[in-house]
Amino acid sequence: MTQTAPGLLISAPSSGTGKTTVMLGLLRALADEGLTVQPFKSGPDYIDPAFHHAAARREAFNIDTWAMHEGLIGGISERADGADIIVAEGSMGLFDGVATRGESGFGSSAETALHMGWPVVLVIDVGGQAQSAAATALGFKTYNPDLPFAGVILNRCASPRHERLARLGMDKAGIDVLGVLPRRGDLTLPERHLGLIQAVEHPDLETAISGYASFLRENVDLAAIKAAARSGPARTGTLPPPPAQRIALARDAAFSFTYPHLLTGWREAGAEILPFSPLADEAPDPTADLVWLPGGYPELHAGRLAAAETYLAGLRKHAETRPVHGECGGYMALGQALIDKDGSRHQMAGLLGLVTSYDKRKFHLGYRQATLNAPMPGFGAGARLRGHEFHYSTILDEPDAPLAQVGDADGNPVPETGSVRGNVTGTFFHLIAEAIA
Template identity: 55%
Template sequence: MTPVPGLLVAAPRSSSGKTTVTLALMRALRRRGLRVQGAKCGPDYIDPAFHHAATGAPSVNLDSFAMPEPLLDGVAGIAMTGADLVIAEGSMGLFDGIVAREGVTGANADIAARYGWPVILVLDVSGAAQSAAAVALGCAAYDPRIRIAGVVLNKVASARHRRLIEAGLARIGMPVLGALMRDGALALPERHLGLVQARETGDLEARLDRLADLAESGLDLDAILGAASGTGLPAGPTTLPRPPGQRIAVASDAAFSFLYPHLEIGWRRAGAELVAFSPLADEPPPQDCDVCWLPGGYPELHAGILAEAARFRDGVRDFARTKPVHGECGGYMVLGESLEDADGITHPMTALLPVATSYRARRLHLGYRVATLVADGVLGRAGARLVGHEFHYASERTDPPVHDIALAAVTDAEGTPQGLAGHRRGNVTGSFFHLIAG
């Protein structure tokens, strides 16, 4: 494949404005007629939907820890195909990842190094002036594998504030590629798992167009385009995820939407057909499908509606009598016996798995998970190794699963055992684990 130029939009830490700058660049460059393709570094299933809205093309996740190299390159190949430019958005800080050998830490820097994409460093300069240059200098010197093409200043307070910051950056020879003034109206609405989903942001197009206007007025788009480059895919085999069935019923609505794009694209490219249905609209999974997949999402915000969705509940039970049903995170909660919402109201769910969950006593569960399947199932054979991610605030109110009904034995990213996780009963499986690679 001919190398496709790319850029990684990253920052020294979270909440610096990466998503704002990324979406502004994507929409502004799309206005110029460029075929822009988005990517998200790490396990984030919300931001890619915003990339898709900004560019008109599906975005993918690139994860150097969770994805073996053939899969990582296969997914990167999706991003590069037909694109004039790839804009990848980082997660957390530029170098934040797990403790592991170089190149497989899950850090944004691994992706920039592997594909030769220069870094646009977003600096939140609120509360700093010349000291921002010291932060930029540290990022530039920390990892010799990557190159920082320049910085974008975010949350600039005034013209004087900008002059002070630029004086420090001039001292270290770091290009300033533009600035965005402090403006609380730029922030996208958020909830407990991050941004409110793209499909639920009613004024999203207007917001994206405003961001593009700000990019055109505040960023040096010509210099940013001129900085883009790439080395293409490394030599070697590439793979994409294999589908769990030929015709897959996928729950899809405001309660079920966290399906990683590379899974969906990989399944389709392998010849599978994905058939969407909406539990919130009381739709059952189509019975002519051979697998039912309930992704994560926000069932805790719609528990009352789901509890009353009799056609959905009866339909998924009928489906499970003869064919596999799998639930991830929110899907797992709905496959259980009950779900307690934030107000302490307990709602009956499908009762296909012996688990009850609660969102009332919120506790963050976050991190990579490496799972070894206990038994054969829709995710693979017993002993198969899967890698994924967990991110939720719900807790299980029932006893931990025992071996006879557990889905998998799980460790964290560094191999520390986390015990047994998830449940299986007949043709039904589920856990809080979001599959990335298997």
Template identity: 55%
Template sequence: MTTPGLLIGAARSGSGKTTLALGLMRALTRRGLRVGAVKCGPDYIDPAFHAAATGRDSLNLDSWAMAPGWIAELASAASQGADIIVAEGAMGLFDGAPGGAAGVGASADIAALLGWPILLAHDVSGQAQTAAAVIRGLATYDSRVSVAGVVLNRIGSERHRRLVAAGVQEAGLPVLGSLPRDERVGLPERHLGLIQAGETSDIDNRLNGLADFIEAHVDVLRIAAVAGSTLQPVRPRAEICQPPAQRIAVARDDAFSFFYPHLARAWRAAGAEISFFSPLADECPPEQCDLVWLPGGYPELHAGRLAHARNFLSGLKAFAQTRPVHGECGGYMALGQVLIDAQGVAHEMAGLLDLETSFQNRKLHLGYRRARLLADHPLGLKGRIFRGHEFHYATILKESGEPFAQARDAYSDRDSPAGLRRRLVSGSFFHLIG
């Protein structure tokens, strides 16, 4: 695999990685290049914007949840038919958690495994020459990775730019662009991050605007030239999550959109068929399917519509009498008795699990999870271990019954009950990665 790639990293979240990544992806695509997009870490929203910017699916690579062989296999998939791979990092470049399958979940792990040079997006607001010290620290902290250049973000003036750039160049790193402060540049956000790509009005014009902004202030061709050839680690093929059924009905709309493309690829490669349906359009699960998968998303924003989607709810209940139904996070909440929205209004859900959840009093739940099945399940036999993550603000008012799994976070050595299981219906707040 020789497709060149680069990874956009930063010292911390909020440094401008997404702005730079999306603008660069669209700018390169407009120049006629076929761009393979990658997102580091457990993220559903950014990859959908990548796909909108490039016209190709974006894949997640996660060194905490994925073994090296699977990372290499997915990188190979991202490179197929591509002229260049642009990977967007997560959080700070070296941020992660212990006990991972191929690393700590840091973006730096992905760059090291695949040989991708790093392009740093550095927020210089409140800094001048000190920025060079921070950037030099990032460039020399880990000998496994190489920083190829820097794009300075939130420059306040031409004088500010000269002061910062001089220090960075003295530190031996090229400045490949300088983005001025401009509050008009960006995308709308909500409590789990950006508004979803499918919900963003005039998304094509917005992406072209980001590309125009990047083109005006960044040396796009020079950045493309520093991309390095993607390495193929010599590793045994990873054990990839097997499909839970032959014919899988997956809910997909604005309420249930958090479904990883890499899972779809793996399941299809193993011979499974995936059919999508929309609960918000009051569609029943396809009758010919063997299992229903309700992904996460934003059911709390559409709880009223879901409560009145009688065809969907009755069809789901009928399906669950004879075939398995599984829900993740938002899908788990939809399987419960009641979902209370941010305004305190209670909405009746499917009632297939003894669960009540609320968004009226929000509390962040975030982190990697290692889960073990407590009984045989379509996902695997009793005792099967899975890796994934949890990210939601919902609070549990009632959760009663047989647990779906035992789970722990990356910083714990103790398992706790996770989710619920009743006959053929199961779910939890845990998002499966692999």
């Protein structure tokens, strides 16, 4: 199978311009026309793919040109098999990436668009400007002449006069205007410290997405959007194999951040995913070969997790003889204690000595590359992994042996090395892929 559907990438000059709202409305509007729409997310975002899935009614996947090798990108590209159109959402600003290899923009949304052959639709917030927005658009269009540029959607336009002035500037710059969205204060998604709230937490996500779709249909030229999409080069590849045959996966509002390409790869290779909810005081399946605690928001539910005796007893029993692994929030939940933002200390599973605090907040963000000192589920000692870290917790104590040597995207060491004790391992980074030389 190969990627043959035409695609495009929705991006912006910066975060906060409304591109996610545009993305969700566009996905649903195209799906409502009867098209099979394949959503992708450029970069390491944990949250947006679940919103994309809800809007397109089709599983969304990340494509990450920094963290993923070509074989994995090919395997993910094959997820578009049978789609009529691909719509991808960028991360941050279009050209924002890391400086690895001494280059600007490595791992950026622009690099994803170039790699996949997708023209860019730039969402520009024209609030507080008119013709000047064209200078911004022209700069983005010409910054990399090799990047296909489809046009712009003007967001938060205040009036018909404002629209006329903004269009005059775009006409002078030779930039196609694919839509103009009037300013509306209700077209926002709820947020918290990691960005958007999780899709499962939205009070009425279906109504919100339907509203975005109606708004896009009224104000965007969908025919022009579809005509702008282009097919990229055909790719094939494989998804990551499972770390075990029977995997008990924590799955609820406290533990929800797992990359879709991992779970899909595990299932397609024949692994059994056995979901359980620590918040509902459910123990992991006693027949599981592995317990995996993903990231999420355990700090918002620390009291309930500390009181979930059935969950904790089952987790500790499993760890006596079989592996347990936690990522970020899951890692914190495996530790000795978690201190919430109010300063209250909550006892966690105690399978690792880690103590973390949200009372003493510290921002951790960025790609991570790791070389394992000891095995973790699915990988032997010496394996080189790539992932991403994003949280606000501070380590107060981490007495166990370090699981890995961990660095940022440029190879600079970071102190969040993860831990290993017996059958239990944990990392602050969310695994994306094994690094392939």
